Amino acid sequence: MHPLLNIPLSGGCAFPPVAAALRLSAASLPCRSAGSANRRRRPTLTRAGSDGSDGATAGAVTEGEGADPSAEKPPPVVNPKIEKELKKAVQKTAATFAPRASTASKNPAVPGSTLYTIFEVQAYACMLAGGALSFNLVFPSSEPDIWRLMGMWSIWMFTIPSLRARDCSNKEKEALNYLFILVPLINVIIPFFVKSFAIVWSADTVAFFVMYAWKLGWLQKTE
Numbered sequence: 001m002h003p004l005l006n007i008p009l010s011g012g013c014a015f016p017p018v019a020a021a022l023r024l025s026a027a028s029l030p031c032r033s034a035g036s037a038n039r040r041r042r043p044t045l046t047r048a049g050s051d052g053s054d055g056a057t058a059g060a061v062t063e064g065e066g067a068d069p070s071a072e073k074p075p076p077v078v079n080p081k082i083e084k085e086l087k088k089a090v091q092k093t094a095a096t097f098a099p100r101a102s103t104a105s106k107n108p109a110v111p112g113s114t115l116y117t118i119f120e121v122q123a124y125a126c127m128l129a130g131g132a133l134s135f136n137l138v139f140p141s142s143e144p145d146i147w148r149l150m151g152m153w154s155i156w157m158f159t160i161p162s163l164r165a166r167d168c169s170n171k172e173k174e175a176l177n178y179l180f181i182l183v184p185l186i187n188v189i190i191p192f193f194v195k196s197f198a199i200v201w202s203a204d205t206v207a208f209f210v211m212y213a214w215k216l217g218w219l220q221k222t223e
Contacts, residue, residue: 130154
């Protein structure tokens with residue numbers, strides 16, 4: 001018998017070193033294949049992640065581009081072209097007929113100064129005094145007289161000029177220019193329908209505060 005045949009079998013194999021080597025190589029093969037499979041999957045997952053993020057970004061950009069920015073802004077109350085032409089005409093008329101500064105130097109009635117406060121107090125005091133005269137509370141009489149007539153015109157004669165004499169903002173100046181044109185129209189038109197000094201003064205007061213609310217944005221919602 002050949003000597004190699006007398007070698008006892010260990011683990012059921014006649015060649016132990018060779019079998020051990022085969023087991024080691026066989027055991028390492030699945031690990032390598034699993035590792036290689038994992039390495040193959042990683043780029044795929046990375047690409048999917050990049051594709052997903054790109055898709056989300058693109059969707060966000062598309063959504064942002066699709067949103068209409070004009071939908072958030074409220075439509076203008078007056079046509080801008082009409083408002084521009086009206087503003088130009090009113091400013092020209094007020095500059096022609098309204099009282100202007102007596103000197104060419106800078107207006108000393110700046111906000112915070114004593115003169116600014118005097119003009120402001122004088123304007124609203126004249127408005128209240130005109131209301132008292134128009135409602136026949138001061139110098140009462142049963143007949144239309146000069147006092148009630150002055151009360152009716154007090155906003156146009158004293159309030160608006162006093163406020164225009166200050167160094168006010170452009171929006172307030174624009175509101176006063178409109179009032180300088182609007183108040184005489186109210187005072188002339190209303191007596192054709194209602195002969196009442198009190199109603200005319202009340203209409204002037206409402207027009208005054210409505211114009212201020214429009215031009216200074218008192219009624220606009222703050223975000």
